[in-house]
Amino acid sequence: MAQRPLSPHLSIWKWGPAMLVSILHRATGDAMALVGLPILLWWLAALASGPEAYAFFANLANSWVGYIVLVGISWSFFNHFASGIRHFVMDIGAGYAVDSNNRWSVLTTVSGFVLTAAFWAVIVLR
């Protein structure tokens, strides 16, 4: 085979906000599917099995490992939620101009963190 240049020139690129949003959207969605859903099922199974099973789940959830996992899942949700809204906007054909795309990409990523912080602030302070 003749050595022809590859498109879209895999070695020539630089980081942009849209790349980060795209990667995080996939990563957080897959994390929720592979980690979040088993935990959701565990929570429901514990609730169905009785107080002892629920206490076992609650003890793990209240440990520091449990908090790391739950904060991670909640951030995954809020990030995926924000970038999902961005997808809906782009689905109607809006937001493709470079300036506004970059601006909304940054805002999407930031709002994922802000919503996660607000969620846990309400839980901790109530």
Next chain:
Amino acid sequence: MGNGTPIGRVRGLGSAHHGAEHWLQQRYTAAGNLIVVGYLVFSILLLPDMSYATVREWMAGLVPPVMIALLIVSVFWHARLGLQVLVEDYVHHRGARFGALLTLNLAAFSGAAFGLFCLARIVMNIETEAALQSAMAAAAAASAASQGGGM
């Protein structure tokens, strides 16, 4: 049927007529997730705590178990579609890809069925306990009345 170049073969096969189906279902379930997961998030924020008693009392309501049932269906469906894309993008070996998609389908349907079954058991447990408590209260009242009448 074309039998020359790959593109010719594709053109020969023509369209399967559901090219946008996966994409659309991902959007439909995303809109559903917005509602049902949003409901779960606000419920968690509005409940005083997440203890066994509190969550069971919440589940005894009419709306919460229905919303969680819808959540299980919508979220597992959406997750199945999303993980399918992950497999299609990164698993290149045809046999391994088929195996991964087969496993994914079984896991998604099993997970959703398990979740719905757990939910049914939670609701039945609550109903049974309430029925038992009212029967015991009625029996206690009846025995108190008969003792009072005997004296």
